[in-house]
Amino acid sequence: MDPENDDQSYLGIGDRFQRETKYSVDHLGGYSLDWEHMPSPRKSYPSPLATIKLPESLSSQPQDIWDVFLRRKSIREYATKRTMPLALLSSLLWAAQGITGTQGGWSFRTVPSAGGLYPIETYVLSRAVEGLEEGIYHFRPHTFDLEFIFRGGFAGALANAALGQTMIREAQATFIWTAIVERSKWKYRQRAYRYIYIDVGHIAQNLYLAGTAAGVGVCAVGAFFDDDVNNLIGVDGTEETTVYLACVGLL
Numbered sequence: 001m002d003p004e005n006d007d008q009s010y011l012g013i014g015d016r017f018q019r020e021t022k023y024s025v026d027h028l029g030g031y032s033l034d035w036e037h038m039p040s041p042r043k044s045y046p047s048p049l050a051t052i053k054l055p056e057s058l059s060s061q062p063q064d065i066w067d068v069f070l071r072r073k074s075i076r077e078y079a080t081k082r083t084m085p086l087a088l089l090s091s092l093l094w095a096a097q098g099i100t101g102t103q104g105g106w107s108f109r110t111v112p113s114a115g116g117l118y119p120i121e122t123y124v125l126s127r128a129v130e131g132l133e134e135g136i137y138h139f140r141p142h143t144f145d146l147e148f149i150f151r152g153g154f155a156g157a158l159a160n161a162a163l164g165q166t167m168i169r170e171a172q173a174t175f176i177w178t179a180i181v182e183r184s185k186w187k188y189r190q191r192a193y194r195y196i197y198i199d200v201g202h203i204a205q206n207l208y209l210a211g212t213a214a215g216v217g218v219c220a221v222g223a224f225f226d227d228d229v230n231n232l233i234g235v236d237g238t239e240e241t242t243v244y245l246a247c248v249g250l251l
């Protein structure tokens with residue numbers, strides 16, 4: 001018997017998660033926050049292969065945001081032989097996760113984040129970006145740079161890990177978003193997972209809109225073998241785990 005399909009009273013893990021992480025008037029969590037152990041929203045690698053400072057000037061002309069909404073769509077075919085300028089990748093990274101200001105010791109970004117905790121990290125698989133060797137990079141919003149963490153042509157491996165989706169093989173770059181779960185769990189416990197997925201949705205939408213404005217094809221990817229992607233970028237899948245991907249390709 002398949003309890004999920006045959007027994008209407010059966011609650012699968014998703015149903016239980018939704019139920020057990022509800023807020024209600026008499027159940028709000030009510031945890032006191034341990035400020036001394038608040039996880040840092042900054043991740044850095046101790047000895048990256050290189051650190052690449054990103055250009056800060058935006059590579060796109062001003063545009064009417066209402067028109068950008070209208071034109072946004074998922075694009076899966078790219079001009080595979082072209083190379084993406086670094087300034088363009090830099091603009092897309094800024095749109096997705098750029099720091100917009102600081103206030104009272106907190107820094108804020110182009111996207112909202114539950115509790116201002118910023119659990120999402122951004123990695124970039126570079127296949128054909130000007131000035132970047134092929135490989136995997138980690139983006140640091142606070143210093144606006146890329147840490148080069150793995151050298152090599154991994155687009156084929158990532159495409160295989162994304163259930164064989166060929167657009168990943170052809171995109172100039174693919175964004176890989178992970179969550180450092182404790183950043184959000186520190187405050188929200190199990191409810192943190194709801195907010196992590198909402199946060200990454202905001203980030204991906206900014207990438208879509210920036211891509212549309214800049215004339216770059218973007219396609220979100222939620223279908224992937226989790227362990228394979230985690231292994232590719234060297235995260236453990238528990239404390240830090242991949243939650244979403246997006247291809248970016250020239251048209």
Ligand SMILES: Cc1cc2nc3c(=O)[nH]c(=O)nc-3n(C[C@H](O)[C@H](O)[C@H](O)COP(=O)(O)O)c2cc1C
Nearest residue numbers: 072073074075076162165167219220221222223224
């Ligand atoms: C959470 C999520 C996961 C997605 N995963 C994939 C995917 O794995 N592969 C793909 O080609 N498109 C994926 N998409 C894109 C959707 O197919 C696309 O947004 C939908 O068909 C609507 O088309 P539009 O984005 O052009 O409006 C995903 C979109 C979302 C929001």
